[in-house]
Structure formats: C-alpha cells, structure tokens
Amino acid sequence: MKGNEAIAEAAINAGCLYYFGYPITPQTEISEYMAKRMPKVGGLCLQAESEISAINMTMGAAASGARAMTSSSSPGISLKSEGISYIAGCDLPCLIVNVQRGGPGLGGIQPSQSDYYQATRGVGHGDLRLIVLAPSSVQEMASLTAEAFDLADTYRMPAMLLADGALGQMMEPVDFSLFEKREVPEKEWAANGHGGKRKKNIVNSLFIDPQELENSVMKRYERYKIVEQKEVKYEEYMTDDADIVLVAFGITARICKSAIAAVRKDGIKAGLLRPITLWPFPKKEIGALADRAKAFLTVEMNMGQMVDDVRLAVNGKKPVDLYTRTGGMIPSVDEVEEKIRAMAASL
C-alpha cells in the first residue's frame, strides 16, 4: 500500500471519521482515499476552499469533540499555521499531516525535510508545541497516525505527522493492527450543546488580561513537560559500540542504515539514532551517546535544521558534523558512506 493511503486507512481505523482537505502534491492520495472510503464507513471527507478553511473546519470538529484531521504539504501547512496556533491556544486535539516537499515558496514537489523548523519551532504564532511524529516506513505512516490521535487526546494538543513525499509515494506492506492503543480522557470541555445538563463550555484562546494569558500558557507548558518526560520515541541502530553516531529521521534514516551497514564491513564503527518524535526530541538519549561516541553526523534533506537540536543535546561534548541535500534531492547511500569514511579517517 502507498504511504499516503496508509495514513488515511490508519486514521479511519483509529476512529477518525472526519477529514478536511485541500489538494496539494505530494499528499493528494490522502484526500482521494478519504473521498472514496469515508462515505462507506459513515464518515465525512470534505474538500475545503483552502488550506485555511480546512484547518478551521478541523478546529470546529475538534472543538465540538470529534476526532478529526487534515493533511497537506509544505506550502499548505504554512497556510494552516494560523489555525494550528488557534487549535493549540484552545487546547484542542487533532491530527495534522505534512507530507513535505521542497521549499521555500512554491519550491518543488519532490521529497524534503525542510519543514523541521516549522514543525518543531514555528508553526503558528505564540508559545506552543505540537507533538511531532516522523515515520520512516509505510508501516510507521499507519501506526504513528493511529497513535497520534491518542496522544493528542491524552494531552489535549494538536499532533503532527511529519512525513515526506518519498514516504507518501512509496509502497510497502502494512499491518493496521500494529499500534499502541491507550485509554483517552472524555472530552468534557467540548462545545456541542450543553443539553441543559452542565454549564456552558467556551472554547477560546483570547485572554485580554496578560496575567490570565500567562497563566493559561504556563498551564499548557506543564502538560508539555509531561509529554517531554513520557512520550519521547526513538530507534537506536548499532549504537552500542559506535564511534560515529548518525542522527537522521524519516526517509533519511533508512539511507543512513544502509550506509552504516556498508562501512561496518570495513570495520568503521558507525551507528544511528533515529528520532521518531521530533518534539519531544530525544535529547537525553543523544546526550548519553555523546559520553561514549567520538563524533556525530546529522543527515537531513534540508540545509541543516535538526542539527541545531542535536548540537544542543550533545552540548559541545563531541563534534557534530552535517551532511545535507535539499530542494527535493535525496542523499544517496554512497554519499553518506563517503562522508562517514572521511569522518572516520580524521578521528
């Protein structure tokens, strides 16, 4: 199954019956799949007039207590940023999928990871975080999509699946039962009619009094702290004895694994740490590796964005090198291999 289709089916499987979209390459298969499947399962796939409208429909659905999602690709996520900020400010759970393409501007339609900053730093104004999940296979497109909804509901915050055009378009086998399901709290805060049984609910992000606003942000950051403590996800590959630790997420991590296998044949001890949650970022784990490894290499499909987080985690203990391709170019195994060999030679 195609990666994009796996996202859609996994969402429905996880009980998401409301999808609001707008066509943009390379994620359009999500919309098309939803358009076919939703009517068959009693759900709704609604094509909005813009990405802006799609995210705000998602907000309305989430605010009234429905499990809902939207999806787009990089330029469309920029348009959704406003809505995402409101959703975060209103403490609403939902899923936003970004199947990244090259940027800035209209950029290109080939795979990219250049929205790392946007997803982990700047998606919308204000003090806010998203739970950002980075799949590396079609299987993970499905399982992380399912888990994202539960995470969002648990912490009352938006979650983002940060994929890329390659993962969206590639085909691999997928098992939709492979995900960690959890009990989620009732949505007692939802605005869907008080029914004469409770006080009215207000879903709102406006606090004119600065003290009230600070309080509301502080409260949210207490939840964020718990997410940072409990929800970090990552994969380690051959890091036990590694001198050189590669750090890469998504499709790039797969390329790194192949390069590591190749250099290991020549006795170069390389390994990989693959962050699965980009926020919360596995900083403790990278910090621990910095005590025993000799050097780090971050590989990304952008000009070097995650490397900032890696450097913060390594905290000057060891050198952190960088290998990047951008604009839709995918680093080859040979390129990464060569970079590792050059690093090993100078250790």
Add this chain to the structure above:
Amino acid sequence: MKTVYERPKALSDVPLHYCPGCTHGIIHKLVAQTIDELGIEDRTVGIASVGCSVFAYNYFECDMIQAAHGRAPAVATGVKRTHPDTVVFTYQGDGDLAAIGTAETVHIATRGENVTIIFVNNAIYGMTGGQMAPTTLPGQVTTTSPYGRDRKIQGSPVRICEMLSTLDGVALAARGAVDSPKNINATKKLIRKAFENQLEGKGLSIVEILSTCPTNWGMTPKAALEWLRENMMTYYPLGVFKDGEAVR
C-alpha cells in the same frame, strides 16, 4: 404583577463591553430572544469572530467557540458536519465576514451549510479604532481613509446579501437594520426565520444587520442612527434578496 419585558435567558447576565449607542447589544438581544423562543439553547453552538463582537462567547448562555479572524464559517462547518443535531450560528462583523473571511463566507454559501450567519455591518473596523472596512461607504472618512473612501483608490463597498443571493446553497439572504422599533421588529423576524430555516434543514441563512458605531463614526448615538438611515440604507437597501430552500 405581569412581567412584560425581561432579559432573554440565552443572554448572559453580565455587563456588555460595547460603547454607548452601539447597536450590537440590540442584536445580541434579538439572537438570544430567538434562541429562547425556539427553545434551542441546550443544543446551540455559537461561533464568535474577531472584531468588536469577539467577546460574544461571554454573552450567550449556549456553548461558544471563538474563531480566528474571518474563519467562523469554516469552524461552524466543522461543528455542524460532525454534530448535525446542534444549531450553529456565527456572529460576525463586516471586516471579519466581508474582507478577511470572504472565501469562507462565499464557500459556506456554495456548500449550502445548514448554519445561520448573523452579519453586523457598521461600515467600519470598530475594535481596532475606526479603520476602513470593506463596507465603508464612498466618501466616508475613517482613520485609514482620512480623505474619504475614494473608489478609484480603495474600490467600492461590497453588498454581501446581493452577492450571496446568486448562490444555490443560500436559503435566506436578507438585510435588516436596528435603527428604529419598526426595523428592530422586522430584523427580529428575519433572525427567527434564519434559525427556523436551520431547524428545517433548508441551507445557509444569512441576516445582515445595519448597525451603528457612534464612537468611531465620531457622532452622537442619535446622529449615528440618522447617518445610518440617510447613508447606509441608500447603499445597502433593506429587504429579502433570497428566500426559499437551498439547491443542494
């Protein structure tokens, strides 16, 4: 003693923040009375917008959601489509609905969403202190049209009801005013119809209400009412532009 007048139950018992002479208060009351009369407060969800009516979420007793500037129709769509048994209304000003939210306004109408829109047109941006709105009249002085709105430079005001009445998804597009008891009563009937249409599943209903902004127009409340009658009503004629059932 017989009670002949009281605060509608759907209107919260709190002081409104609106300026003296502003007609938002009357419009809030008309909406709340309608909710009371139809007995729908328990299943109504109101969507507040950005502008002077941003605090509407504090003024109605039903569940409320505060939307981003111009996006109330999209948020309303998300609520109504996932909870069809709710009664959903948006409360929007002219900057919100007719400028930044134009796409959302047009497309909630093209989809014929079964939602009610209360559109308050006072020809100015009130909350930010009196800037030119999409509905500011030709020649009207605002802080961003200090020499008067010049059609050659700033274009012409938009007549929303007339525009939306061309769309199949619209059940009701009507314009009222709250400048006199007679017009208040007529507007009340339009608002009630806009909610009844939703209960009957007829499609999108929008009631535009000509409203005053004495503070930012720089007039006394009484002069503002006269200005509304003389200037706004000639450019924005009162009436029903579409009444029926949406083609959906």
